[in-house]
Amino acid sequence: MLLVQGLLPAISMTLLRQLVDNLVVVVGGGVSWTSIQKILAPVGVIGGLLLVGEFFSSAGEWIRTAQSELVHDYVTDLIHKQCVAVDYCFYESSEDNDKLNRAKEGASGRALALLESTGSLLQNSITLFAVAAILLPYGLWLPMILVVSAFPAFYILMYLNKIQYQWSQRTTTVRRWLIYYDSLLTGDQTAAEVRLFDFGDYFQSSYKKLHRQLTQEKLKLLKKQTLGRFAAAIFVLLVSGVALAWMGRQVLLGILSLGDLALFVQAFNQGQGIVKSLLGNLGQIYRNGLFISNLFEFLQIQPKIVNPPNPLPVPAIPKQGIHFRQVTFRYPGTEKPVLENFNLILPAGKIVVVVGDNGAGKSTLIKLLCRFYDPESGSIELDGIDIREFSVQELRRLITVLFQSPIPYYTTVSENIALGDIWAASNQTEIEAAAKASGIDDKIMQLPQGYNTMLGKLFPEGTDLSGGQWQRLALARAFFRRAQIIILDEPTSAMDPWAEHDWLERFRTLASDRTAIVITHRFTLAMRADIIHVMRAGQIVESGTHDELLAQDSLYAESWKSQMQAGTSNSFESSVVGSLKQHKGNSTHL
Ligand SMILES: Nc1ncnc2c1ncn2[C@@H]1O[C@H](COP(=O)(O)OP(=O)(O)OP(=O)(O)O)[C@@H](O)[C@H]1O
Incomplete structure (x- = not known):
């Protein structure tokens, strides 16, 4: 198809010359059926060719759309796969987020544009060769001048494409800020705070300020591009003028016919158009190639957390437990270690609670155990x-984690729970058992379609849950996983005290034969553990049962007393008031 489309203009031009020459003969020699036939034949063929051209151009549209969808699917699939494959820490680095943003930014659009420009380059090259072949008999210098006249434009185009790419690289972070402000203003998770704190205008003006800055820079670049293109176009016009003047002279001298002149004018004009398109194609290929290098850069990122060459089998049921041995860890790009020569034993089959103040390093322990780092x-x-x-993967399959802020998945209740173990066959009985264990079953039964109710308000017929109910659902997901190691990071933070008490009893039974690690600020939860570890500034400073720690009369006991003085022992208020008091400057806060 490219070949036919590439040759069509040259064939039309040749036919046009024949038509003009025949017309001159007819006008000079009188009209007869034989002479009219000579005109009708090329007219018919030209008409036919126009039809073929139109058909190909319409078919091209269909092919382009199909190609566009295919390329989009392919590139999106590559990006999604890589997004899941990269290390967790990728998402905590601004530089890496820039890389992802650059890869995503029109990656599929650019891949398609590259494909189209290459196709177009081929087609235009074929046309250019055919046109050059037509011009060649009038002088070798004609096709050459056609190409040479395009050199300045070529240079300008490459230079402009390069600076546009550099500008785009430089402004990636700024554009990510725009995406961030936009998500704050338009997202459902921020809608309540935006209204309550009335900071809509504040973020809107931040957005506008950055956007204005980007627009000004973009317009400056465009101005440069326009001036550059204009200078190149003037040069091309001058060259055309010289070539046309020469051709006109040849016709006046009687060396060439009027048909030759018609052919020449069309061929030279078309030739220049094609050279211009070719340059455009080359510029596009160059620019899109630069941008696509961003996609490859992202796709080439290798995870550092990898499987060993010969992985050992993961114990189906841990017998001894987990041992942090002399662990030192600092987050990438930070100076101070969060853990330094850290030691901790979490015995198998026990419920271990880790308590500690904000920033002590409790969640870091989970991230290390899950091999996020x-x-x-x-x-x-x-x-x-x-x-x-x-x-x-095997290690992670052994672990289930209820994270501090569980993600609300906008699917049905059943799917929400089944996501806990996507490898397991979705068994409704087990899903319901997990819901009962986490204490959300009663609520689910009250929903319009029970376990088939769609959750979240983002999509049609969705129902929302309260914070505590979402937390219980996440807990059901964690239970559904049936993993041997259960990690709960502030599992009851959004639950009321009655719910917490009820849940604790269930959890004891459920975790009876498994290893459970619970991170909490709530003493009402901590006191029921088999072992309590008190963590401070990256170290375990006290360990024992609730009674043992009270007997030690040290940090834990002090914090416990402080909470108890704040109210009755098990009440929710006591925890909160106690915590608030501690935060007011007490050095022994937990
Ligand atoms: N991704 C990160 N990059 C750099 N520093 C981090 C990162 N995550 C946590 N930190 C730092 O590591 C320290 C320990 O954080 P961690 O989240 O483990 O504390 P935590 O005990 O779980 O606190 P909290 O009780 O508030 O949840 C803190 O000083 C925190 O600022």
Whole structure:
């Protein structure tokens, strides 16, 4: 198709010359059926060619759309796969987020544009060769001048494309800020605070300020591009003028016919148009190639948290437990270690609670245990084996985590719970058992369509849950996983005290044969653990049962007393008031 489309203009031009020459003969020699036939034949063929051209151009539209969808699907799939494959820490680095943004920014559009420009380049090259072949008999210098006249434009185009790319690279972070402000203003998660704190105008003006700055820079670039293109176009016009003057002279001298002149004018004009398109194609290929290099840069990122060459089998049921041995860890790009020569034993089959003040390093322990990060030195062992010796996926399958802020998934209730173990066959009985264990079953039964109710208000017929109910649902998801190691990070923070008491009883039964690690600020929860570890500034400073720690009369006991003095022992208010008092400057706060 490219070949036919590429040759069509040249064939039309040749036919046009024949038509004009025949017309001159007819006008000079009188009208007869034979002479009219000579005109009708090229007219018919030209008409036919126009039809073929139109058909191909319409078919081209269909092909372009199909190609566009295919390329889009392919590139999006690559990006999604890589987004899941990169390390967790990728999302905590501004530089890496820039890379992702650049890869995503029109990646599929650019890939398609590259494909189209290459196709167009081929077609235009074929046309240019055919046109050059037509011009060649009038002088070798004609096709050459056609190409040479395009050199300045070529240089300008490449230069402009390069500076546009550099500008785009430089402003990636600024454009990410725009996306961020936009999400604050338009997202459902921020809608309440935007209204309450009335900071809509504030973020809107931040957005506008940045956007204005970008627009000004963009317009400056465009101005440069326009001036550059204008200068190149003037040069091309001058060259055309010289060539036309020469051709006109040849006709006046009788060396060439009027048909030749018609052919020449069309060929030279078309030739220049084609050279211009070719340059455009080259510029596009160059620019899109630069942008697509961003996609490749992102796709080439290799995760650092990888499986060992010969992974050891993960214990189906841990017997000894988890041992943090002399672990030192600092977050990438930070100076101060969060953990330094840290030691902790979490025995199998026990419920262990880790309490500690904000920033003590409790959540960091979870991230290390799940291998979102690896320690700088020391090791984390499961039944005496360094967890780096296991396959990452196998290790993670052994663990279930209820994170501090569970994600509300906008799917049905059943799917929400089943997401806890996508590898397990979705069994409704087990889903309901997990919901009962987490204490959300009663609420689900009151929903319009029970377990088939769509959650979240973002999509049609969705129902929302309260914060505590979402938390219980996340807990059901964690239970559904049936993992041997259960990690709960502030599991009851959004629950009322009655719910918490009820839940604790269930949890004891559920976790009876598993290893449970609970991170909490709530003493009412901590006191029921088999072992309590008190963490402060990256170290375990006290360990024991609730009674043992009270007997030690140290940090834990002090914080416990402080909470108890604030109210009755088990009440929600006591925890909150106690915590608030501690935050007011008491050095022994937990
Ligand atoms: N991604 C990160 N990059 C750099 N520093 C981090 C990162 N995440 C946490 N930190 C720092 O590491 C320290 C420990 O954080 P961590 O989240 O483990 O504390 P925590 O005990 O769980 O606190 P909280 O009780 O408030 O949840 C803190 O000083 C925190 O600022």
